Amino acid sequence: MSIIPSLFGTQGVLDPFSGFIWGQPPSGERSEVANVNVDWKETPEKHVITADLPGLKKEEVKVEVEEGRVLRISGERKREREEKVDSWHRVERSYGQFVRRFRLPDNAKVEEVKASMENGVLTILVPKEAPKKEDKKTIEISG
16 A cells, blocks of 8 residues: 555645645635546547536637647636635535647547537537548559
């Protein structure tokens, strides 16, 4: 059993997005980078990327293809405005800006990417090009 997990909690020591090397800050707040969980599956016709974005509206999320084949999902989950009389006991939901990037494969039709959002779930459909048929050319042998 390693001593590292017991000293540093469950967060990765080399996690560049971790704001606190010793785990959660004393108040229980998370760092200002929102966590976005993403699933990516491939079917014979398309790639389907699904991101959980609870509480966000589609206007608060941006989906782009940059550098030719890099799918970029970004946005910001804003912190609830605190009232002076409020006393928070625990804050576990992550807030702040988020960016997720995925390099799309060569068979992705990047000009046909579509995105939709329903009930806090972003679904991105990336159609695939049909597999290329092998071009065969018979070479006549002389002599």
